[in-house]
Amino acid sequence: MPPRQLDLLSFGVFVIIIAILLIAFFPDWGKIISLTLALYGLWVIALAGIRAKSPQKYERGAFSTLVWGILLLAVGGAWYLNIIQGNILYSVVLFLVIVGILAVVSALPSMRKKS
Numbered sequence: 001m002p003p004r005q006l007d008l009l010s011f012g013v014f015v016i017i018i019a020i021l022l023i024a025f026f027p028d029w030g031k032i033i034s035l036t037l038a039l040y041g042l043w044v045i046a047l048a049g050i051r052a053k054s055p056q057k058y059e060r061g062a063f064s065t066l067v068w069g070i071l072l073l074a075v076g077g078a079w080y081l082n083i084i085q086g087n088i089l090y091s092v093v094l095f096l097v098i099v100g101i102l103a104v105v106s107a108l109p110s111m112r113k114k115s
Helices: 003-025 029-053 062-085 088-114
Strands: none
Touching: 003 029, 029 062, 062 088
């Protein structure tokens, strides 16, 4: 798929996510923004799969796109968990665990190349 169509598709998914969340949670802006981040993070993860299937020259790699999607999902999920639970400790722990997992996964390919 040409990169221009992926940009338009991503914009469309973003607008649909916002529209659905506005209908579902209108007065609560914290939930709308946190769930927008989390759901758009899921879209970015799906976009990483699309990019892995058909890589383009001079484009961000699929792994990098996957990491950004996971980070968006982690930030949105931690924020939403903080809203629901009211305890920031669970949010911080969730975010730190995800960042730690991403650090380990990012380090593994470079360790294999040295061997």
